[in-house]
Amino acid sequence: MSVAIAGPVGAPVTRSDRVTTLLGMVALRQAWLLAVNDLRQEARDLELILTSSFFSLVVLIMLGMSFSALGVSSQPLAVPGMLWLSVAFVGALTLGRIFTREREFDTLRALLVAPVERVSIYLAKAFVTLVILLGCSLITVLGLTLLFPAAQPFAQRPMATAALVLMGCTAYAGVGTLFAAGLASSSGKNVLLSVILYPLTMPSLLFALVATRSLLEGHESFTTYLGQLAATNVLAFVVGAWLFEPVLVGVPQKRRGTARAARRRR
Amino acid sequence: MDAPALLSLRDISKHFGRLAVLRGLDLDLRAGEIVGLIGANGAGKSTLLSIIAGLMPPSRGQRVFAGSEGVGLDERARFAVVSHTAQTYPRLTALENLELFAKLRAQAGCHSEPLLPTLDKLGLGYAAQRQAGTFSRGMLQRLALARALLGKPEMLLLDEPFTALDRPGRTLLASVLASERDRGAAILLISHDLEALVSVADRVVLLEQGVIAGAVPRAPDNDTFGPRVRELAGRMPAVRAEAGA
Amino acid sequence: MKKILPIAFLGAAALIFPVSVKTIFLDTPIENQMGTVQKIFYFHVPLAWIMMLLAVVCGVAAGIQLRRDSKRAEAVSIAAAELVLVTGLGVLITGPIWGHATWGKAWTWDARQVSTGLLWLIFAAYVLVRHYGAAGSERLAAALAIFGAIDVPVIYYAVKIWKTTHPSNDVAGSLPASMWAALWPALIALLLTSMALLLIRVQQELTDVTLDEAWVDLDDAGATKPNPAPGPTPATGDA
Numbered sequence: 098m099s100v101a102i103a104g105p106v107g108a109p110v111t112r113s114d115r116v117t118t119l120l121g122m123v124a125l126r127q128a129w130l131l132a133v134n135d136l137r138q139e140a141r142d143l144e145l146i147l148t149s150s151f152f153s154l155v156v157l158i159m160l161g162m163s164f165s166a167l168g169v170s171s172q173p174l175a176v177p178g179m180l181w182l183s184v185a186f187v188g189a190l191t192l193g194r195i196f197t198r199e200r201e202f203d204t205l206r207a208l209l210v211a212p213v214e215r216v217s218i219y220l221a222k223a224f225v226t227l228v229i230l231l232g233c234s235l236i237t238v239l240g241l242t243l244l245f246p247a248a249q250p251f252a253q254r255p256m257a258t259a260a261l262v263l264m265g266c267t268a269y270a271g272v273g274t275l276f277a278a279g280l281a282s283s284s285g286k287n288v289l290l291s292v293i294l295y296p297l298t299m300p301s302l303l304f305a306l307v308a309t310r311s312l313l314e315g316h317e318s319f320t321t322y323l324g325q326l327a328a329t330n331v332l333a334f335v336v337g338a339w340l341f342e343p344v345l346v347g348v349p350q351k352r353r354g355t356a357r358a359a360r361r362r363r
Numbered sequence: 364m365d366a367p368a369l370l371s372l373r374d375i376s377k378h379f380g381r382l383a384v385l386r387g388l389d390l391d392l393r394a395g396e397i398v399g400l401i402g403a404n405g406a407g408k409s410t411l412l413s414i415i416a417g418l419m420p421p422s423r424g425q426r427v428f429a430g431s432e433g434v435g436l437d438e439r440a441r442f443a444v445v446s447h448t449a450q451t452y453p454r455l456t457a458l459e460n461l462e463l464f465a466k467l468r469a470q471a472g473c474h475s476e477p478l479l480p481t482l483d484k485l486g487l488g489y490a491a492q493r494q495a496g497t498f499s500r501g502m503l504q505r506l507a508l509a510r511a512l513l514g515k516p517e518m519l520l521l522d523e524p525f526t527a528l529d530r531p532g533r534t535l536l537a538s539v540l541a542s543e544r545d546r547g548a549a550i551l552l553i554s555h556d557l558e559a560l561v562s563v564a565d566r567v568v569l570l571e572q573g574v575i576a577g578a579v580p581r582a583p584d585n586d587t588f589g590p591r592v593r594e595l596a597g598r599m600p601a602v603r604a605e606a607g608a
Numbered sequence: 609m610k611k612i613l614p615i616a617f618l619g620a621a622a623l624i625f626p627v628s629v630k631t632i633f634l635d636t637p638i639e640n641q642m643g644t645v646q647k648i649f650y651f652h653v654p655l656a657w658i659m660m661l662l663a664v665v666c667g668v669a670a671g672i673q674l675r676r677d678s679k680r681a682e683a684v685s686i687a688a689a690e691l692v693l694v695t696g697l698g699v700l701i702t703g704p705i706w707g708h709a710t711w712g713k714a715w716t717w718d719a720r721q722v723s724t725g726l727l728w729l730i731f732a733a734y735v736l737v738r739h740y741g742a743a744g745s746e747r748l749a750a751a752l753a754i755f756g757a758i759d760v761p762v763i764y765y766a767v768k769i770w771k772t773t774h775p776s777n778d779v780a781g782s783l784p785a786s787m788w789a790a791l792w793p794a795l796i797a798l799l800l801t802s803m804a805l806l807l808i809r810v811q812q813e814l815t816d817v818t819l820d821e822a823w824v825d826l827d828d829a830g831a832t833k834p835n836p837a838p839g840p841t842p843a844t845g846d847a
Contacts, residue, residue, distance in 0.1 A: 123436075126470045134463050138454040207450035210416045211464060212440035212471040212514075275751060283744030292736050293748075296729035297755055300762055303722065336758065340751045343674040347420040347747060349433050376824075379743050383824040419744070420677065573828075 124214040131208070131221035136228065145229060149191050153233040156183045157240040165244070172247030177309035180262075181302045183237045184230060184269060189294050191229045192273045195222060196281035205282055215342040223274040223337070230266040238262065250313050257312055257319065264326040265305035269298050271333035279344040301329045369394050369549045370415065370518055375424035376573075377410055384410045386573030387424070392518065397540060397550040399560035399592075402570035403599040408553045409447075411570065412522055415551070416444045429517065440473045442518035443511035447526065449503035453496030457487055457506050460495055464510050475513045485509045486535055500527035508539065518549045525556040537563045557596055561589045569595050610811055617804035621797045628793035636790040645709035652702040654795040656724065658802050659695040660760045662688045663727055666734075667757020670750035682746065683813035685753055687806050689734045692756075695802065696728040723762055730756040 139145055160179045167175055199205040208218050238258060241248040251258045276293045308322035342348075368391035377385040384407040392398055402408050413419045414426060417434025431438055451460050458478060465475040482488050485505040490498065495506060504527050511519060519540075525533050533556075540563050544550055554560055560567055569577040577598065579591045632650045666688035672681035703721065704714035715721060730752065737749040 123470055123472075127467055130463070130466055130470065134452075134455075138452060141454045202453060203446065203448040203450045204452055206418065206446065207444075207510075209418055210439060210442075210444045211467060212436050212473055213467050214436060214471075272755070276748065279748040279751065280745070283748060284742050289737055289741060289745075292733050293752060296726060296733050297752065299726050299729075300723075300759055303726075332758065336755065340674070340754065344747045344751045346418055346434075348675060348677065349417070349420060378820070378824045381820050381823045383827050386824075386828045 124217045124220070127213055127217035128220035128224070131213075131217060132224040135221065135225045139225075145191065145194055146232060148194070149187055149229050149233050150236055152190055153183060153187050153236045154240070156186055157237055157244075161240070161244045167245075169246055172245050173310060173313040176241055176245055176248045176313060177306045179241060180234070180237055180309060181265065181305050184234060184266060184305075185295065185298065185302060187233045188226070188230055188266075188269050188273055188298070189291060191226055191233075192277040192294065193287060193290050195226065196277045197287065199278075200281045200284070205278070209282070209346060215345065216338045219274060219278065219338055219341040222278060223270045223334075226270040226274055227266055230270060231262065234262045234266060247313060250315065254312065257323075260323060261305070261308055261312060261326070264323065264330055265302065265308075268301035268305070268326065268330045268333050271330060271337050272298050272301060275337040275341055275344065278341065282345045301326070301333065304329050368392060369429060370551075371425075371427045372415070373425045373427075375411070375414060375421045375426065377407070377414060377419075377422050383573055385414075385421070388570075388574050390568070390575055392549040392551055394517065394549050395544055395547050396565045397544050397552055397563055399564035399567040400551060400553045400570055401555070401557070401560070401567060401596055401599070406570045406599075407573055408570055409522060412444070412446075412520055412551075412553060416442070416520060436471055440468065440471060440514060441516060442520065443514060443516040445504075445507050445511045445519070445521045445524055447523040449495075449498075449500070449507050451495045451498075451503055451506055451510075454494060456492050456494055457482060457498070457509075458491040460506060461510055461513060465513055468514055473514055476515060478513075481509045481512055482506075484512075485539065486532075501529060501532050504528060505532065505536075508536070512539075512543070515546070516548060518551070519543060520551050522553045523555065524552070525554055525559045533559055557592060561592050564592075567592045567595060569598060571598065610807075614804040614807040614811075617800045617807070621800035621804065624793055624797040624800070628790075628797050631790045631793050636787055643709075645706060648702050648706045648709075650790050650794045651798070652699060652706060653791065654798045655695050655698040655702065657795070658799055659692055659699055659724070659727070662692045662695060662802065662806070663731065663760050664757050666692060666731070666753045667755075667760075670753035670757075674747060674750050674754075679817050680810075680814065682750075683810045683817070684806075685750065686738060686813050687809035689731045689738075689753060689756075690809060691802055691806055692731040693728065693735065694805075696724065696731070699724055700728060723759070727756060727759055730759060 160183070164172075164175055164179065196205075205218070209215070238248075238251050242251045273294050276297065277290060280287070280290055280293070304322065304326045308319060308326050310316075311319040311322055370390075370392035372388060372390040375385050375388040375390075376383070388411070390398075400408055400411075410419070414421050415428075417439065426432065428434075428438055429441060452463070455463065461478045461481065465478060468475045479488060479491060482491050485508055487502060487505055487509060490502065495503065498506065504524060508521075508524065521540075524536060528536060537559060540550060540552070544565070552560065552564060564581070566578060566580045568575050568579075571577070577595050579588070579595050581588045628650075632647050636647070638644055638646070666685050669681045669685035669688060672678055673685055703724075707716060708714040734749050734752045734756065737745055737752060741748065
């Protein structure tokens with residue numbers, strides 16, 4: 098089974114030939130291919146999904162045990178935190194695992210020297226992280242709804258909850274992927290991942306927290322908060338995509354004349 | 364007689380804080396030649412490779428590949444790197460590993476060779492449907508090379524490709540490299556394996572103290588190439604110690 | 609010039625500080641509701657403003673560092689981040705003192721306190737990454753700083769969208785003129801001190817870089833092998 102690829106034999110198609118292909122399209126299509134590839138691999142042994150889901154369950158139980166004594170009036174104040182703490186912990190674990198694996202097999206570098214848009218790598222990894230986080234959030238939301246009566250609005254307003262969880266996890270993935278990738282490519286120590294991830298993702302989680310609380314309390318400004326959360330998503334992805342290549346491989350500089358070169362030429 | 368250089372490095376320096384790894388290095392790579400690069404451990408060979416591959420910027424100096432200083436999508440489509448780590452996805456089969464990169468190339472508007480014949484060329488046809496995670500190191504090496512050859516690269520950079528291979532594997536690799544060279548590729552081959560270099564390289568250069576400190580071209584008569592390469596290698600500290608010099 | 613400017617700033621600050629203290633404690637009336645402890649405001653607010661300014665400076669310098677691979681920008685970024693930590697500590701200490709005296713609670717977890725604390729954490733992460741990160745992590749730290757700088761408007765905006773026990777943003781605008789008069793000297797004195805420290809720290813970093821380059825050049829001069837021709841040696845023909 099071979100893949101027939103169009104194009105002149107032996108000669109790459111230059112950018113000017115790709116007039117009908119917008120740069121953005123190439124990046125998106127490559128991102129999708131990479132993401133599907135990652136998910137397909139994941140489907141073969143389910144390591145990441147199973148371990149992250151199990152971890153979510155463990156966190157849920159720990160939260161349940163810690164806060165079971167809360168009165169019904171206090172619960173709306175605590176449940177949002179439980180949800181987003183869980184996302185923060187699972188997210189750190191997931192990102193750490195995804196990029197440890199990349200580093201172990203050095204596949205990130207293979208992608209960086211290939212004709213792959215760097216931003217595609219970013220988008221693909223963020224997407225995979227998001228998928229895992231969404232799966233784990235499902236467990237957490239269901240669990241919280243069962244354990245805490247105040248979390249009933251999650252079940253009563255599933256669309257709103259879904260939108261909220263989607264936005265919150267997306268913001269987390271957008272910010273976290275940049276830094277996890279940066280650490281992996283610079284052979285940085287993994288311990289720094291936690292140092293970086295938690296402070297950086299907290300602003301987004303803050304917005305998510307407030308939105309969740311307003312959902313649980315039936316506040317009418319929920320949609321406003323959701324909109325703000327969406328705005329943080331856009332910001333996270335725009336900045337993350339823009340910074341990805343400079344962080345991972347640097348920006349090529351113009352020729353630097355040097356005194357040493359002048360000496361040598363003498 | 365001298366073709367213009369496909370890759371031209373001028374005054375390339377790289378330092379990490381106070382540690383100077385490369386010090387104003389000059390190197391040319393021409394189409395249709397295999398250049399072997401030898402150097403002691405820590406001499407900066409892998410750093411040099413990373414700079415050529417566009418994975419890290421030099422601290423100073425100029426790197427020009429095919430007339431361009433950048434390492435954008437177009438440039439990356441025209442060269443390939445085979446690292447000393449296999450850089451393959453263990454849970455994908457050999458064929459799927461190649462397919463991924465072929466599709467990525469296609470989306471970037473680049474041609475790729477047919478996949479199975481490429482695997483066959485490197486003696487991996489029988490393992491096409493096996494997950495790469497089950498491969499031996501030598502097989503992974505060959506898979507990485509297969510991936511590198513997909514795009515008929517104008518420049519091929521190899522970092523210690525002979526290390527994990529058995530004798531038949533080395534012979535195969537040497538013949539593949541020779542045929543790529545004859546096709547017109549410029550090949551930079553980093554290796555400790557002098558025997559392999561002598562058998563396949565057109566020129567062997569020594570990286571020492573951050574610069575190219577010696578070069579041995581293959582003379583028409585061929586016989587003296589081996590001894591001259593060994594003499595060049597003898598300048599490396601470890602080899603000197605071994606030889607009791 | 610490089611040495612004079614920080615000294616000049618520090619000298620000026622040294623002159624203005626006594627004036628500021630005098631203005632705050634002697635010339636400004638004691639605020640009705642909060643009493644004498646309200647005077648912490650005159651240190652707390654300038655420190656907070658300076659902290660936010662330095663965070664933005666750090667982020668902008670980090671952006672330039674990434675874009676142009678500039679050592680000067682990198683030095684500014686490092687210096688500004690460290691000063692964010694210092695001024696941030698000032699804010700996070702004076703604030704709770706004021707809060708405890710005024711509202712009975714040192715830390716109320718309101719939006720502005722949280723955001724300031726977050727900003728502090730982000731730049732602390734920056735300093736940690738710079739200190740303990742591996743070779744390529746300067747660029748990673750720069751990305752951190754950029755995100756941190758973007759976080760600054762969050763602080764500002766947070767007060768507007770959420771209910772908070774902080775006095776509203778308008779507190780500075782609604783002060784009587786005599787209290788404004790006390791704020792300016794404190795702000796100027798603290799700003800001058802911060803700028804002086806920034807310049808000194810930048811100079812330290814740049815000196816470090818210069819030393820590294822001198823070391824490298826020394827090394828290079830010591831390696832005496834001339835560079836042979838990069839192509840095939842003419843005498844023995846080519847490949």
